[in-house]
Amino acid sequence: MTPPEAPTLTYAFAVCRGGALTALAALPGLGTGAPIRTLAAGPLTAVVQDVPAAGFGEEAMRQRLSDRDELERCARAHHTVITAASALAPTVPLPLATLYLDDGRAREALGERETSLLTALDRITGRAEWGVKVYAPTGPPPAPETAPADGPAPGPASGRAYLDRVRTRQRSREQHHTLTLRAAERVDTAVRSLAVAARRLRPHGVEVTGKHRTHVLNAAYLLDLGRERELRAALASLRRDETDVQIELSGPWAPYSFADGGIADERPTSGRMSP
Secondary structure (H helix, E strand, O other): OOOOOOOEEEEEEEEEOOOOOHHHHHOOOOOOOOOOEEEEEOOEEEEEEEEEHHHHOHHHHHHHHHOHHHHHHHHHHHHHHHHHHHOOOOEEEOOOOOEEOOHHHHHHHHHHOHHHHHHHHHHHOOEEEEEEEEEEEOOOOOOOOOOOOOOOOOOHHHHHHHHHHHHHHHHHHHHHHHHHHHHHHHHHHHHHOOOOEEEEOOOOOHHHHOOOEEEEEEEEEEEEOOOHHHHHHHHHHHHHHOOOOEEEEEEEEOOHHHOOOOOOOOOOOOOOEOO
């Protein structure tokens, strides 16, 4: 007697329209042993993989994603498939851990979102996402001022002078912060002039940037393919002019920030089990 096959779920990476996607079958995906395959859903094509229900059910997935190493592994695998798909066809990335009980439920869910997904595909076709980050160097904190150990106790005049120096440093920091914010706005304005869509994302904290720089602009821009040279030239000019800040460019990326057709404010980071 042939043993019954273990139940599986349908894991969805992305939604495409058109394109020859057979090359995706060579990718390991989440490493379950099942091939990456396509699933027709009306005018849409989902990029999916069968995954064992025992390892990817709701509770198992919650535990999997609570482990930092496993979360990073899954995120990298998810991103690798999306990147490969986007090189072959217009692709809307789906959030990490987008799971369905079976292909029928996947088709049903995609059918409910068909209009918005087609709108997103229209928006991103022939375009790519670029990321621009602007940082303000802060430098090491100034050493605290102290009176000489064997000197006289400070009097009212020296106390006022100390407070004046503190206020001067505070004003200097505030002015520097204002200058860097204005520089970041000029960078954003220049890149937006080249883009068909733009999105501000939350700046990173000190745990990512380090202590000696502040993240003042974190933005994603959707540009037509072929405008990369213009973008790089604009940023090169800005780096020469905006000496108070550091400007970093990344991309091109699959259009994560514009996968919702321009409704949400943040890059998707997690998915859910669909019924």
